[in-house]
Amino acid sequence: MTNHIVTKRQYAYVFGILMILTLVTTWAGLVDLGRLNVVVALAIAVIKASLVVLFFMHIYWSTKLNRVVVVAGFAWLGLLLWLTLTDFVSRGWLPFPGK
């Protein structure tokens, strides 16, 4: 429910995890993991973003309608990235006459 009052202690736990993850991602950026560097950096970013949305932005306690809007926002972002990248990434996969 939106009238749920979150205590400062609960926020402090989330804050602590976010700060630790910031240190971890900075450290992981300095280590050579090959292609995994991008995966690790983005995975940590997604975890941090989820924590912010769920707890700081109260979606964890929110109404279903609000959750649908949040999911829709990110789903449309996913479509934007996914459909465009299917084009850019697959260019040059197939040879075609005249080129």
Add this chain to the structure above:
Amino acid sequence: MANHTLALRHQFDSVEQQKDASTLGMWVFLATEILFFGGMFLCYTVYRTSYPLAFGHASNHLDVIWGAVSTALLICSSFTMACAVTSAATGARNALVGFLVITILFGVAFLVVEMSEWHTLYKEGLMPGFNFTYKDVDPNHVQLFFSLYFAMTGLHATHVTIGVVLLAVMAIRSFAGAFTANYYTPIEITGLYWHFVDLVWIFLFPLYYLIARHLH
């Protein structure tokens, strides 16, 4: 009729319904903001996959320590903003004003760090359109990287500035006693906006500062 006070407008059945409606409206706005920034993240992704080498070289001109400090400042500000909402919900006016002021200070500190970084890049000749003298590996696509960097961090900084102004207005209204434990929706909504700004930076930091650090 108490129903017509700020605490409950007459078109709503209950205070809770009124608050849900405001929150829903803000989230719809934030969904458009996700796509607004999303277009730029898409642009970044496409060019990064096209010119990974140039983007790697360009990224290493950014200062990872200051990038991490900026991230920490915004996370601190999000935490104090969240505490401000709790203070508002419990009717603790002084704490509310205090947390809002601390949040403003963190926001301003973030902007100061960001502007000093921009200034450093300007001095190093890495600011497209104003001073771009980079002649090393693939200068055209390094310029593309910095164009995107300044566009995205600039748009983000604009959002931070708007957020600071909103927070200042909220701090003044809180100090004047405009909010009670029954009515603090503007604080909650401003909080959502502020956390969204933090959210964008959580992705900007790794994508710009960390992508090729290990290659150095």
